[in-house]
Amino acid sequence: GDSVTQMEGPVTLSEEAFLTINCTYTATGYPSLFWYVQYPGEGLQLLLKATKADDKGSNKGFEATYRKETTSFHLEKGSVQVSDSAVYFCALKFGNEKLTFGTGTRLTIIP
Amino acid sequence: DTAVSQTPKYLVTQMGNDKSIKCEQNLGHDTMYWYKQDSKKFLKIMFSYNNKELIINETVPNRFSPKSPDKAHLNLHINSLELGDSAVYFCASSQDGIYNYGYTFGSGTRLTVV
Numbered sequence: 001g002d003s004v005t006q007m008e009g010p011v012t013l014s015e016e017a018f019l020t021i022n023c024t025y026t027a028t029g030y031p032s033l034f035w036y037v038q039y040p041g042e043g044l045q046l047l048l049k050a051t052k053a054d055d056k057g058s059n060k061g062f063e064a065t066y067r068k069e070t071t072s073f074h075l076e077k078g079s080v081q082v083s084d085s086a087v088y089f090c091a092l093k094f095g096n097e098k099l100t101f102g103t104g105t106r107l108t109i110i111p
Numbered sequence: 112d113t114a115v116s117q118t119p120k121y122l123v124t125q126m127g128n129d130k131s132i133k134c135e136q137n138l139g140h141d142t143m144y145w146y147k148q149d150s151k152k153f154l155k156i157m158f159s160y161n162n163k164e165l166i167i168n169e170t171v172p173n174r175f176s177p178k179s180p181d182k183a184h185l186n187l188h189i190n191s192l193e194l195g196d197s198a199v200y201f202c203a204s205s206q207d208g209i210y211n212y213g214y215t216f217g218s219g220t221r222l223t224v225v
Contacts, residue, residue, distance in 0.1 A: 034213045038152075043115075043201055043216040087152050096142070096207050098159060098167055099214055104152040 002027040006090050006102035013080055014110050021075040021105050023064075023090035031092040033057075033066055033073040034099070038087045047075075047088070082109045114138050117202050117217035124192055125225055132187045132220045134202030141207040142166075143185035144214065145177060148199040160185050161207070192224045 007022040025031065032051045036044040048057030053068035062077045073090060090102040115136045124130050136143060144167075145157040159167030160179040174190045189196060199221050203214040 036213070036216075043218040044154075044203075044214075045216070046213045049213060089154065091213070093213070096205075098144070098156050099203075099205075101154045104154070106152070 002031065002092060002094070002100050004090050004092055004100055004102035006088075006105050008103075008105070009087075010106040010108060012108045012110060015082055016079045017109075019075070019077040019080045019084075019107070021088055021090075021107070023073045023075065023102060025071050025073065025090075025092050027071075027092060027094070029094065030068065031094045033064070034091040034093070035062070035064055035073070035075050036089040036091060036101075038089065038104070040086070044089065080107075080109050082111055085109045115202055115204055115215050115217040117200075117220050119220060120218065121221050121223075123223045123225065126192055126194060128192050129188070129190045130192060130222070131189070132200055132202075132222070134185045134187070134217060136183055136202075136204040136215070138204055138206070138215060140204035140215070141182060142205050143179065143182070144203045144205075145185065145187050146201040146203060148201060148219070150198070154201075158185075158187075189222075192222075194224050197222055197224045 003026045034049045035047040037047045038044045048059040050057040050066040056065045064075045087104045089104045093099045142161045144159045157171045158177040163179045176188045179185045199219045202217040205214045
């Protein structure tokens with residue numbers, strides 16, 4: 001079946017460091033890809049998405065590019081802030097089917 | 112105005128009790144979901160309803176029963192609660208036909224069974 005594999009956490013970085021959280025997927029066909037963020041004590045919020053190969057999703061300084069060749073959708077940010085501390089989930093979806101999540105990566109940013 | 116709202120936010124109860132969690136969405140979405148998030152943050156889908164019809168029913172104990180009185184509401188009833196049911200339960204909704212649209216999540220209900 002379809003699945004998403006995320007980089008294991010936790011990840012701890014200093015403020016202003018460069019962030020990469022790896023995400024790869026296994027699927028038959030070309031799903032839509034998503035990154036969700038969960039801040040402490042809150043629900044999941046859509047951070048960014050991409051619907052076809054080579055699309056780049058971006059929001060709040062975060063970016064991810066849909067790479068069909070490597071079946072990847074890695075999340076990047078050039079300079080992280082303490083407020084970016086959260087759990088990040090990569091996910092995929094085909095059409096109206098269910099959203100399949102990765103296991104989540106906990107990110108902690110130290111001042 | 113909250114898009115997907117869940118009540119209660121916290122629920123502490125004893126083993127063996129029966130409890131319900133309510134979810135309402137005011138987005139006009141066609142499909143609603145229940146997800147369970149365990150202590151390691153792993154998210155697992157439990158149920159999905161489309162216009163009051165059950166379309167996803169993952170391997171979940173039959174002590175869990177969803178009910179959708181209309182397409183804006185999806186409630187979760189849990190019978191004979193067990194310690195292992197302790198988790199955060201998230202409700203979500205989505206709009207059919209918009210394939211690149213993700214889900215909108217509620218803020219979660221933290222269930223603690225003691």
